Amino acid sequence: MIPGFGLTLGLTLMWLSLIVLIPLSGLVLKAATLGFSGFFDTIFTARVLASLKLSFGLSLIAAAINLVLGLLIAWVLVRYEFPLRRILSAMVDIPFALPTAVAGIALTSLYAPNGPLGFLFGLIGLKIAFTPLGILVALIFIGLPFVVRTVEPVLADIDQATEEAAACLGATRFATFRRIILPAILPALLTGFALAFARAVGEYGSVIFIAGNLPMVSEIAPLLIVIKLEEFEYEQATAIAVAMLLASLALLFLINVLQAWGRKRQGTG
Amino acid sequence: MNRDPLPIRILLIALAFLVMALLIGLPLITVFAQALSKGWGEYVLALLDKTTLSAIRLTLITALISVTVNLVFGVMAAWAIAKYEFRGKSFLLTLIDLPFSVSPVIAGLVFVLMFGLQGWFGPALQGTGIKIIFALPGIVLATMFVTFPFVARELIPLMQEQGTEDEEAAVSLGASGFQTFFLVTLPNIKWGLVYGVLLCNARAMGEFGAVSVVSGHIRGKTNTMPLHVEILYNEYNFTAAFAVASLLALLAFVTLAAQSLLEWKKGHA
Amino acid sequence: MSIDAIDITKDFDGFVALKSVSLSVNRGELLALLGPSGSGKTTLLRIIAGLEWPDAGDVRIEGKSVLRVNARERGVGFVFQHYALFRHMTVFDNVAFGLTVRTRHLRPSKADIAKRVHELLELVQIERLVKRYPSELSGGQRQRVALARALAIEPIVLLLDEPFGALDAKVRKELRRWLRRLNEETGMTSIFVTHDQEEAMEIADRVVVMSQGRIEQIGKPAEIYENPANPFVCEFLGSANRIPLTWADGKMAHPAIDLDAITVRPALVGAENIYVRPHDIDMVKDAAGVGTVRFLSVVGPIARVDVEVAGLEKPVEVDMPAHRLTRAGIEVGAPVRLTAVKGHVY
Numbered sequence A: 001m002i003p004g005f006g007l008t009l010g011l012t013l014m015w016l017s018l019i020v021l022i023p024l025s026g027l028v029l030k031a032a033t034l035g036f037s038g039f040f041d042t043i044f045t046a047r048v049l050a051s052l053k054l055s056f057g058l059s060l061i062a063a064a065i066n067l068v069l070g071l072l073i074a075w076v077l078v079r080y081e082f083p084l085r086r087i088l089s090a091m092v093d094i095p096f097a098l099p100t101a102v103a104g105i106a107l108t109s110l111y112a113p114n115g116p117l118g119f120l121f122g123l124i125g126l127k128i129a130f131t132p133l134g135i136l137v138a139l140i141f142i143g144l145p146f147v148v149r150t151v152e153p154v155l156a157d158i159d160q161a162t163e164e165a166a167a168c169l170g171a172t173r174f175a176t177f178r179r180i181i182l183p184a185i186l187p188a189l190l191t192g193f194a195l196a197f198a199r200a201v202g203e204y205g206s207v208i209f210i211a212g213n214l215p216m217v218s219e220i221a222p223l224l225i226v227i228k229l230e231e232f233e234y235e236q237a238t239a240i241a242v243a244m245l246l247a248s249l250a251l252l253f254l255i256n257v258l259q260a261w262g263r264k265r266q267g268t269g
Numbered sequence B: 001m002n003r004d005p006l007p008i009r010i011l012l013i014a015l016a017f018l019v020m021a022l023l024i025g026l027p028l029i030t031v032f033a034q035a036l037s038k039g040w041g042e043y044v045l046a047l048l049d050k051t052t053l054s055a056i057r058l059t060l061i062t063a064l065i066s067v068t069v070n071l072v073f074g075v076m077a078a079w080a081i082a083k084y085e086f087r088g089k090s091f092l093l094t095l096i097d098l099p100f101s102v103s104p105v106i107a108g109l110v111f112v113l114m115f116g117l118q119g120w121f122g123p124a125l126q127g128t129g130i131k132i133i134f135a136l137p138g139i140v141l142a143t144m145f146v147t148f149p150f151v152a153r154e155l156i157p158l159m160q161e162q163g164t165e166d167e168e169a170a171v172s173l174g175a176s177g178f179q180t181f182f183l184v185t186l187p188n189i190k191w192g193l194v195y196g197v198l199l200c201n202a203r204a205m206g207e208f209g210a211v212s213v214v215s216g217h218i219r220g221k222t223n224t225m226p227l228h229v230e231i232l233y234n235e236y237n238f239t240a241a242f243a244v245a246s247l248l249a250l251l252a253f254v255t256l257a258a259q260s261l262l263e264w265k266k267g268h269a
Numbered sequence C: 001m002s003i004d005a006i007d008i009t010k011d012f013d014g015f016v017a018l019k020s021v022s023l024s025v026n027r028g029e030l031l032a033l034l035g036p037s038g039s040g041k042t043t044l045l046r047i048i049a050g051l052e053w054p055d056a057g058d059v060r061i062e063g064k065s066v067l068r069v070n071a072r073e074r075g076v077g078f079v080f081q082h083y084a085l086f087r088h089m090t091v092f093d094n095v096a097f098g099l100t101v102r103t104r105h106l107r108p109s110k111a112d113i114a115k116r117v118h119e120l121l122e123l124v125q126i127e128r129l130v131k132r133y134p135s136e137l138s139g140g141q142r143q144r145v146a147l148a149r150a151l152a153i154e155p156i157v158l159l160l161d162e163p164f165g166a167l168d169a170k171v172r173k174e175l176r177r178w179l180r181r182l183n184e185e186t187g188m189t190s191i192f193v194t195h196d197q198e199e200a201m202e203i204a205d206r207v208v209v210m211s212q213g214r215i216e217q218i219g220k221p222a223e224i225y226e227n228p229a230n231p232f233v234c235e236f237l238g239s240a241n242r243i244p245l246t247w248a249d250g251k252m253a254h255p256a257i258d259l260d261a262i263t264v265r266p267a268l269v270g271a272e273n274i275y276v277r278p279h280d281i282d283m284v285k286d287a288a289g290v291g292t293v294r295f296l297s298v299v300g301p302i303a304r305v306d307v308e309v310a311g312l313e314k315p316v317e318v319d320m321p322a323h324r325l326t327r328a329g330i331e332v333g334a335p336v337r338l339t340a341v342k343g344h345v346y
Helices: A005-043 A046-079 A085-092 A100-111 A116-123 A132-157 A160-168 A173-202 A205-211 A221-230 A234-265 B006-035 B039-048 B050-083 B089-101 B104-115 B122-128 B136-147 B149-162 B165-172 B177-206 B209-215 B225-234 B238-267 C041-049 C091-100 C110-123 C139-152 C169-186 C197-203 C221-226 C231-236 C322-327
Strands: C003-012 C015-025 C030-034 C056-061 C076-079 C157-161 C190-194 C206-211 C214-219 C241-244 C246-248 C251-253 C273-276 C281-285 C291-299 C302-309 C316-321 C335-340
Touching (some): A005 B104, A046 A085, A046 B006, A085 B006, A100 A132, A132 A173, A132 B006, A160 A173, A173 A234, A173 B104, A205 B225, B050 B238, B089 B136, B104 B136, B104 B209, B136 B209, C030 C041, C139 C169, C206 C221, C302 C335
Parallel strands (some): C030 C206, C076 C157
Antiparallel strands (some): C003 C015, C003 C056, C241 C273, C281 C335, C291 C302, C302 C316
């Protein structure tokens, strides 16, 4: 037996409790002091509901778009050889590594009406920055790597021979994609989707610059927490946070289930 | 590998480049273009501003403390999880991952609820004169929360893959627990460790939402670099905002370059 | 169906996998492509299947060129080396796949597909595994699923790439006899690739020996074993002792080994070497013999003996029945005399 089990596990649990678990339970305790009716009274105000709807709705759309874009990029990276492939691959991780505030101001100045892209979209009458569309752009930006990086290894792992087998059995390219490749990567796709969604729901830094932050229109839930805090409305901030936290936990559970499914499907579980 | 017809291949590759250029390439270019829009002189001047320098200093201190602490506990957590079998292991893993799925704003909020004036320990702290919220300790705590999983997450799969045989051999030859770790385990995981630290550091330096909630935004005192970017941007001092942002973008580049280098090293080991 | 591969050449980025290879496969034949790895045998099989395209040459099925027909339309049954089963599908869905992907007007009804799948699973004797996933099957069972899946589309020809390579010895023997029977019962033209000469010799009607992108010899198993065309074939089909020759008056000789029993066609007079298989050497204990026994081991009924002979770098390998070894009193260190009774001169 290797020594150190008690020490390392003990310190890990202690540190986890101090930094993560106790502070989070403090949040839940605070919410408990509101009582059920207090909690729901806070959540069911028009402004809070609007912000939650905006955050979850846009995150869902952004994750869905990332599903398609992420699959495209993972597909190209795994299956084709082409110039600048490594550069393209390294760029995928930029949203992971780039501080969100930097992404936020960069996207804003690009998509603002006087920015290069904002001007172009303005020509076709589309306003992006300072509208929910701007939020969507930021959420797509930060969510893209999740889908690419979860799908990539699974796609690379598909045995070339299974596709050849499908062809020999008379399957068209499309049938092979739909019946062999897609089912094989489906758990990874959905995991990437859920990860991108979870990240988007809680995202703050890259969104607040481009959002315009108009109450009832383009005010995301995390921003509303900050606003409530600045107004010293701690109970309301807590209630919104708990609602979001519960949603995050549900998502986390879903992600775990999806990953277990993926392992089973790959025949390794 | 190139089984798809050439036109489809070219189309998909072109689409991938287009998506990446629009979504990721343009924002990056914007950061540097805006930072240098008034020439190098203005750029350097913006960086040498007193409040900017103090923001840089605060960011470095925060990152140094939180990365060091998370490094120690990340290694311990990885050791406990990878080298032993125990009940509730997957649950512990989920808990370690938890900060990934909590909105950064909530990560800040929980510490305000703990140590803020109206918080659980607020009144007690007020008597001692120790300031946590709107001061360095709060910033460090919030940063530790959001960067908690990085090192452990990077090490656990690596250490699980390497198994326990090396360590068992070392122990059977009479090595102590610490000798086993430093002489046997550490050399095997050093590159994973370096990568975990780099990621942890990038997030620690770039964290915006969590720090924003606990910092109080006191110029020259509790402003980290990302917060400073926000203030400058909101003051319409775009050149300076993007100048500081460009430093953070460079940090992201360095992190990604190191990642590519480490991956290349792993592939050629 | 008859298959003709004509003058096939294939080059992979500078590595020449096949150099103008020509081959005709008769209707109903079970043919083995035999050779070491890198000999081009799998490439040839994949070209016939339409999974690879030749740089030059033609593939004809029943006399018609199929180079413009891709794998999907070629109607060839292909069994992959590692089976390539669809991991997320049950055994039933794997076997049914080829039928369910057909266009609507060619697709059998659900009931007909189910009937056909069950017939096939019965044929490969794994009916009870119909609802399992590939990860829940043993290697032999996976191989049977792969065979049933390939047969489901009623292929015009069955191609198998190292079909038994990954299986343990017992299952391998059972499955190759089964393949032989399948070929006899259905009369389906079948080609399989193998590097195992025993496998090729046991079940194939004809064997094609390949090396470095070329065909070295084609023939019935007994034919090529008895008359290997060249040293490569001779050595690949089983161990052989290479013995350098000296010639006098049109008769070959070796100072240590008696070759008088072997007659040589006049055309071969002056050849450099003779290849003699270990069991084609007679050995007797003889104090005057120039060979010395260095090593011997008894494997069941056969005794394997290494004899050191002056003038030969490698010891001569001799196989003899174990009971004769004891009767002749041959042991390590004993002086022996060697007589070759048969050999191949090149």
